[in-house]
Amino acid sequence: MTVVGYAPGAWDLFHVGHLNVLRHAKGRCDYLVAGVVDDDMLELAKGRRPVVPVIERAEIVRHIAFVDEVFIETQPDKIETWRQRPFDVFFKGDDWKGTDKGLELERRFADVGVEVMYFPYTVHTSSTALRRTLDVLNGHRDHARQGRK
Secondary structure, eight states: OOOEEEEEEOOTTOOHHHHHHHHHHHTTOSEEEEEEEOHHHHHHHHSSOOSSOHHHHHHHHHTSTTOSEEEEEOSSOHHHHHHHSOOSEEEEETTSTTSHHHHHHHHHHHTTTOEEEEEOOOTTOOHHHHHHHHHHHHHHHHHHHHHHO
């Protein structure tokens, strides 16, 4: 039996932490589907649009050697995602492990026979940190432009 894994993410500002998640996920399944959360869903979940649009993020992820397929998520319910694109193992960052949201996710997936497996985040690199750096750099550029006028 082929074990299908599902690793959802924004994959915005793709970095080594993202690569590590996909590498670890592929090591625990035969066929890896990377879920790419669309722009509207990211804005709902995080309160801001991604830097890189969904079509471009999907194209980047599609070309990662560990990824066998890309699925663009257009709604927030992971069980509905599973109904649209079935899988056997769901991969999530370990920041959810033991939380109310994580336990609820595990319970809902157990009801349909899906295992939830957690991976540690790469602490020294994150899209949030990269985004903050971009904001600072853009702020400095805007400030410098204003000073020249």
